[in-house]
Amino acid sequence: MPFSRKSFYSIVETAAKWECSLRDIIDCSAGGELTIKTFLRYAETDDGPIAGSVTLSAQDLLAYFHVDGNAGRSLKIYRVGIPAEGSGDDLNWIFVRDEEGGTGVEIDINDIHITGEEFKRFQDKHEIGVVVKEVVRWRTPPAERHDWEGMYRRLCKRIFEIGLPESLNELSIEMQQGFIEASENGDAPDVSTIRKRLQPIWNDLRETA
Structure with missing residues (x-):
């Protein structure tokens, strides 16, 4: 099974898969090693x-991503890169406004992504896929069909970096996607089974939120 099989990976998903912080992803992009993008529904120029699809400047976003790995859910972009007409890979950087004409456009952190092609190029260059697969195989308990320990690690990382989603079902689907990506054959428990495991944790976290 090819390690990369999606058209786009959010930076949140990428950080979890590469076992690094969101700041690491932004730093790589700021250093010219990765191209990060987002989809704009509408913006005025x-x-x-x-x-x-537009390209984002990581240098513009560094202030949103803290050195300790934390980042806010929402952030504002003020300029984007679009292909320059007739100039190959060159970009024109233009300033954007929202629908009311306000400076900048609000986006969600999950809307920042890299393409599947860029994802695979970077991980192949740094042999990230090999390391991740070895770690998953080594930590998977032989007596269990699914790597629940791996799910709890992904859950802790998710809560630490961006907090909880709006619903338990959304979190369960996200954890199921993690099983699929970590499995060599794409096998994963059903959402209801994952939800049963997450329910006590979800209840406790919601009570303390």
Whole structure:
């Protein structure tokens, strides 16, 4: 099974898969090693409205991603890169406004992504896939069909970096995706089984939130 099989990976998902912090992803992009993008539903510019896939400047975003690995859920972008007409891979950096004409556009941290092609290029260059697979095999209890220990590690990392989602079902689906990506054959427990395991943790965290 190819290690990368998606068209896009959010930086949150990428950080979990590569076992690094969100700040590490942004630092790599700021250093020119990774291209990060987002999808704009709508934005105003001096040359008219734009929508669709745009490139983000990691240097502009560094202040949102703390050295300790934390980051806020929402952030504002003020400029984006779009392909320069007739110039190959060159980009034009333009400033954007929201629908009301306010400076900048609000985006969610989960809307920042890298392409599947970029994901695979980077992990192949740094042999990340090999390391991740070895760690998963070594830590998977032989008596269990699924790597529940791995799920709890992903859960802790998720809560530490971005907190809880809006619902338990959303969290269960996210954890199921982690099983699929960590499994060599794409096998994963069903969402209801995952939800039963997460329910006591979810209840305790919601009571202390």
